[in-house]
Amino acid sequence: MTRAELIAQIKAKRSFLCVGLDTSLDRIPKHLLDFDDPIFEFNKQIIDATKDLCVAYKPNLAFYESLGIKGWESLQKTLDYIPKNIFTIADAKRGDIGNTSSMYAKAFFENMDFDSVTVAPYMGKDSVQPFFVYDNKWVILLALTSNEGGKDFQLIESAGKPLYQEVLETSSQWGDSSNMMYVVGATRADWLKEIRNTIPDHFLLVPGVGAQGGSLQEVAKFGMNSDCGLLVNSSRGIIYASDGPDFATAAHKQALKLQQQMEGELIKFQII
C-alpha cells in the first residue's frame, strides 16, 4: 500500500485505528473452540465487526507461531480475509544480517503479502535494508517501546541523546517516509513531541493507548502531522472487550468509541 492510499483511507474512514490481532486460544470465547479453526473464526468475526472503523490490522506473530503449523495456517487465512484496502502489519520484530533479513522480507512480503513488518534496530542498517527492496511495502522500526524493559537500553544517553533518538536519526536516512514508520510507545507525551521534531513526516505506530494507559488526546496533540501520521493500535481493549458470545458486538462498540475520538482529533487538527 502506498502512503497516499493509506492517508486516503484515514480520511475516508475518519479513523487512524489499528486493531491488534493478539489472538490466543486461552482468551477467545469458549464456544469458538468447537470450530475447526477457532483462531481464524475469531479473527473473521472481529474483522467483520471492525473493518469499517479501522485502517490497519496487526496480527502479533508470536500468538500464531505458538500454535505451530496450525497457527501459520490461521494467520494466512486471516490475512487473506482482511479487505485489500486495509493496511496490514506483521508484528514480528525481526532483524538479522542482510541475507537473513532478505529471507524474512520474502516470508512476509512475497509469501504472505503483508504491507509491512515490524523490525528491531539492534543489528543496524544491513538488517533493515533488505525490506526496502519491495515496492509499496514498509518497515516499521522499533524506536521507543512502552513496556517496562523499554527503559533498560532505549533511554541510555550518549552525548545527551537517548539511544531511541539516535535510532531515529540514523535509521531515517536508510529509507524515507514512504517506506518506513516507527513504533513509538505512548507512555510519555513529551517524548512524542521530541520524536515528532526529529521525524516530522514519518508515520508512527503507537501501541499503548487504552489497555496500556496512554491518552489518545495527548498522542494526537504531540504526534499528529498534516497527513495524520499516526496509526494508533488497540489489541486487547477491542478484541477481548467481551469473552461471551457477544464478543464481536463488544469489539465493534470499543472500536467505534475509539474511531469517534479519532474523528474528533482529525477534525480538531483540520486533517478532515
Next chain:
Amino acid sequence: MTRAELIAQIKAKRSFLCVGLDTSLDRIPKHLLDFDDPIFEFNKQIIDATKDLCVAYKPNLAFYESLGIKGWESLQKTLDYIPKNIFTIADAKRGDIGNTSSMYAKAFFENMDFDSVTVAPYMGKDSVQPFFVYDNKWVILLALTSNEGGKDFQLIESAGKPLYQEVLETSSQWGDSSNMMYVVGATRADWLKEIRNTIPDHFLLVPGVGAQGGSLQEVAKFGMNSDCGLLVNSSRGIIYASDGPDFATAAHKQALKLQQQMEGELIKFQII
C-alpha cells in the same frame, strides 16, 4: 540441556563446533530438488555427515519461514532428526513485550523443543525473562554482532562504555550462566577479551569464523574459559562446501577440519 551436559559433550567430542543450518532451495545441490522435501533431505544428510564432529545445530529460522508452512514442516522434521544429545539453537532473534515473548518461548521450547533461542535485547528485561520459565532451556542474547550494521548502534558509547557492554552488564543480572549465552561476533579479538572480562562464566556463541573471516585461534585465545565457554558457528563454510552430489562428504571434511583445530585449542588450554 544442562550446562554440565553441554560441557560433557564438548569434552567427549573434542569440539565446540556449531553447524548453522541456513538451508536455502537456491543453494542446495540440484539433484535434491526431486525429493518431496528437499530442505529436510539436505539437512538430514548434513546431520548424518557432521553429528560426530559438532556439539550444536543452529537452524536459521528465516530460511524456513521464507518457505511458508512447508518450511515449518521441514524445520520440525530437521529438529526431530537431530540426535537428542546435541544442543539445538533456534536462531530466531525474537524479543517483544512480556506476554508476547511468552508466546515465542512456547513456540520454541514447548511446541518445537529447541534447547535455546536467540533473542534481541532492544526491548529489555521483560522481553527476555519469559524464556527463563523453562528448565534447562537457554536464552542466547545478541550482544555484539559481526555484520557491518552491528556498528550502527552497538558501539554507541555512554559514559565511555559501548552499548553492547551495557547490554552484557545489565542482562547478565537477569539470568545466569546456566540459562543464558551471548552472541558475540569474532571480528575483533580485543573486544572478545573485554567481553570475557565482563562475563567470565557465560558461554559465547561466536559466528563469523570461516566464511565471515574470524580466526579460530584468536577466538579461543581471548574467549575460552575453564569450561570452554564457546560455541563457534560455521554455516555456509560447511553446508555449502560443495554444491554437487558430494555435498555431504565435503561438509564432513570441512567440519572435521574445524573439529581438529578445536581439539588443538581444547588441549592447548587444558580443557581436555
